[in-house]
Amino acid sequence: MFSGVTQQAFLQLTAGAAAIVIAIFFARLWPRRKHAFFGNDTWGFLLDTKEIKENNWKLPEHMKTRVLEEPFDYPPLFHYLLALLPEKNVASRVRFVSPALDAVHALLVIAATFWLTQNVAASLLAGSFFVFTAAAVSDSFTLTARPFSALLYSFLLFCLLAALHNPWFYLAAAVLFALILLGHKMAAQFSFFSLVILSLAEWSAAYALVLAGGFVLAAVASGGFYFKILKSHVAILDFWRRNISKRRTLGFAGWLAFSLAKIVFNPWVFFAAAFYVTTPYVTAPAAAALTPEFALLRTVLAASVAFFVLTALKPFAFLGENHRYLQYSFLASFPAAALFIVSNGFWVQAAALAAFALTGVATKKVWDKMKQAEGLARDDSLLECIEFLRGRREKKIWCLSGASSMIAWFTGKRILGSGSPTMWRKYPFFVIAPETKDVPRLAKRAASEFGVQLLVASKKKCGAENAKALNMGSAKKIFENDCYYVFKLRTKND
Numbered sequence: 172m173f174s175g176v177t178q179q180a181f182l183q184l185t186a187g188a189a190a191i192v193i194a195i196f197f198a199r200l201w202p203r204r205k206h207a208f209f210g211n212d213t214w215g216f217l218l219d220t221k222e223i224k225e226n227n228w229k230l231p232e233h234m235k236t237r238v239l240e241e242p243f244d245y246p247p248l249f250h251y252l253l254a255l256l257p258e259k260n261v262a263s264r265v266r267f268v269s270p271a272l273d274a275v276h277a278l279l280v281i282a283a284t285f286w287l288t289q290n291v292a293a294s295l296l297a298g299s300f301f302v303f304t305a306a307a308v309s310d311s312f313t314l315t316a317r318p319f320s321a322l323l324y325s326f327l328l329f330c331l332l333a334a335l336h337n338p339w340f341y342l343a344a345a346v347l348f349a350l351i352l353l354g355h356k357m358a359a360q361f362s363f364f365s366l367v368i369l370s371l372a373e374w375s376a377a378y379a380l381v382l383a384g385g386f387v388l389a390a391v392a393s394g395g396f397y398f399k400i401l402k403s404h405v406a407i408l409d410f411w412r413r414n415i416s417k418r419r420t421l422g423f424a425g426w427l428a429f430s431l432a433k434i435v436f437n438p439w440v441f442f443a444a445a446f447y448v449t450t451p452y453v454t455a456p457a458a459a460a461l462t463p464e465f466a467l468l469r470t471v472l473a474a475s476v477a478f479f480v481l482t483a484l485k486p487f488a489f490l491g492e493n494h495r496y497l498q499y500s501f502l503a504s505f506p507a508a509a510l511f512i513v514s515n516g517f518w519v520q521a522a523a524l525a526a527f528a529l530t531g532v533a534t535k536k537v538w539d540k541m542k543q544a545e546g547l548a549r550d551d552s553l554l555e556c557i558e559f560l561r562g563r564r565e566k567k568i569w570c571l572s573g574a575s576s577m578i579a580w581f582t583g584k585r586i587l588g589s590g591s592p593t594m595w596r597k598y599p600f601f602v603i604a605p606e607t608k609d610v611p612r613l614a615k616r617a618a619s620e621f622g623v624q625l626l627v628a629s630k631k632k633c634g635a636e637n638a639k640a641l642n643m644g645s646a647k648k649i650f651e652n653d654c655y656y657v658f659k660l661r662t663k664n665d
Contacts, residue, residue, distance in 0.1 A: 180291050187295035188281050192274045194302045199270040199311045202538050210313025210541075213265060214576035215590065217314075219245065220253045228254065230396060236579050238567050238587040238621050241594050244403035247396070248354040249316035262580070269311035272318040276325060276501065277301040283329055284506035287464055290513065297509035305533040306436040306497045312541060317498065320355030323347055324362055325502040328471060331369070332464050334377070341377050348385030353393055356404045357491045361478065361499045368474045369467070407592035411489035414599060423485050430483035430493045435533040437497035438526045442508035442519075443472055449511075468503040475500035552654035556627065557581045559650050559657065565624035569617045571610065572629040572655070587623050615645040618660035626658040 176184075218236045223229070230247055233240045256264060281298035288294065301307050310317040327347040334340035348366070352359045363382065370378035389397040434440070447469040450461055461469060475496050482493035512523045553574055560568070560582045569587040570578055579586045589595060595602050610633055617623040626646060628638075633656055638648065641658050650657035 176285075176289075183291050184281065184285065184294060187291075188278055188298060191277055191281070191295065191298045191302065194299075195274045195277060196267075196270045198302050198308060198534075199273070200266065203266070203312055210315075212576075213262075213314035214574075214580040216250065216253060216316075217262065217265065218576055218580055219243070219590070220250045223247070223250055224254050224258075234590070236585055237589065238585050238623060239589060239594065239598075241589045241591045242399065244399040244591050244593065246316070246352070246354050246356060246359075246400050248350060249319050252319065253314075265314050268314055269318045272322050273301055273307055273311050276307070276318070276322045279322070279325055279329065280502055280505050283332070283502060284509060287332075287462075287506055288510050290510065292513045293506070293509040296513060297505040300439055300505050300508070300530075301501075303527065303530040303534050304437055304439065305530055305537050306494060307501070308534045309436070309537040309541075310498075312538060316355045317358075317495070320351060320358030321498045321501065323351045323354055324358055324499050327351065327362065328468070328502045331378075331381075332467060335463050335467070338377070341381055342384075345381045345384030345388060348381055349388035349392060352385060352389040352397060353400070356400070356407065357495055358499065359404070360491065361475070361496060364478065365471055365474045365499070369470055372470045373467075403592050406595070408489055410592055410595045410599075410602070413596075415485065415489050426485040426488070427483055430488070431480070433483075433494035434479070434497075435529055436494040437500065437504065438529055439508040440472065440476060440497065440500060440504045442511050442523065442526070443500075443504035444476075446507040446511035447472070465507065468507060472500050472503035472507070475503060552652050553577070555652050556650065556655040556657065560584065560625070560627070563625065565659070567621070567623045568625040568627055569614070569621075569623045570627045571632050572627060575627075578627060584625075587617055587621055611641050611645065614641060614658070614660060618645065624660055626656075626660055628656045628658070630654055630656065 219234065222231055222235060228251075231243050234243055253265070253268070256268075277298040280301070281294045284297040285291070285294040307318070307321075327344055330340045330344040330347060334344060348362055351362050366378045366382045370376070370382075386397075393400075447461065447465070450465070478490070478496040479493045481487050482490045482496065512519055557578055560578065566584055567587065568578070568582075568584050572578075575586050575588055578584070589598065589602075610628070614626050617626070626641070630638075630653075633641075638656055641648070646658035646660050648656060649659050
């Protein structure tokens with residue numbers, strides 16, 4: 172990859188890559204410096220990882236942190252990665268995980284771009300896109316498996332590029348596809364579709380063998396657990412197919428406009444598309460085509476954009492939030508976009524500067540929106556509520572807020588909720604926030620059907636009228652601060 176590179180070019184790449192890594196960490200950690208407990212997903216992953224470690228590193232049949240005996244069917248690879256972290260102060264250390272994964276991803280893109288182009292400026296520009304591109308940054312403010320799965324997919328794509336020169340890399344690609352199947356459902360979904368599309372576009376059995384090999388490896392390596400993941404994957408698609416209208420109250424046109432506007436999460440696809448479209452016509456001789464490597468990346472980018480547009484249509488939105496598909500086009504779009512920018516004149520480079528500004532604005536808006544969730548912007552209020560709950564003897568709670576996993580982590584109490592899509596159809600209010608008027612009825616059901624003893628509700632989601640109705644009916648208010656209520660529910664044993 173770096174054979175024949177001059178010492179000067181190597182030093183430029185090293186210095187530039189170091190600066191990009193520092194910028195990536197700064198852009199993700201500086202905004203949340205005053206929000207130590209940012210992100211509900213963080214605590215969900217920590218809870219599940221702790222349970223795996225306490226089960227001698229084996230996957231538990233059921234989650235002890237939940238009131239219901241629900242099956243554990245989440246892809247566990249990221250949990251095992253987190254389990255490698257030292258237990259001491261793990262809650263404060265995990266904020267570095269997602270930025271570190273993005274930094275590795277940026278280094279991979281820099282190396283791949285230099286291999287493809289032998290252009291230092293294009294390589295460093297491609298890596299710099301990671302700093303503010305909202306499709307990358309938005310999931311790195313907190314702890315989720317998405318940056319990890321996007322990185323795995325880029326490694327898979329890199330292996331497919333390398334396999335054009337050495338077929339043994341198809342074996343590595345099959346291993347990476349298996350890891351994706353065990354790492355994240357949506358990444359697995361796009362990996363499957365992109366490999367099928369590549370197989371058809373290139374009319375090559377190699378991609379079909381990568382698909383088949385990945386499925387076999389995932390099933391064997393997990394001892395058959397992958398079939399639980401697959402069942403859960405089907406369940407989540409079916410759930411959102413039935414309930415997608417409850418996610419956003421928008422009509423067809425409004426939904427489409429809202430979804431397509433998310434192209435700002437990765438505007439570099441426009442520059443990459445321009446590169447793929449114009450290259451055959453501006454390269455000498457005029458009949459020259461894209462290199463095989465860039466032709467493969469073009470197919471993957473086309474698949475990514477096609478799914479972005481398809482899932483912007485409300486009937487197909489159950490296949491996942493459309494901007495997520497832009498996460499899997501980083502290696503397909505960043506090198507091509509960077510090469511197009513450095514190879515063209517003032518107007519293209521001016522447009523690139525405007526795109527950088529746009530990504531910064533989009534990232535700021537994402538941060539501001541995430542910061543409004545309970546337990547994120549108002550740490551003090553939530554910690555006061557948690558401290559109160561820690562002193563209570565009740566063990567089963569229902570959290571009508573975005574901080575349920577965090578409350579469970581710090582209090583050791585069991586929460587009424589489910590991370591398993593196989594349970595959502597029966598109990599949709601675990602996933603879809605109930606309408607305010609339904610809170611008293613659901614609180615009564617939680618107490619009678621599940622034995623829940625405490626209801627923790629954000630004032631925003633509960634409302635003053637419901638708080639009054641609860642206090643006069645099936646519950647008694649025992650705590651209130653500026654953001655939260657805590658009610659003691661009347662159970663069958665009271």
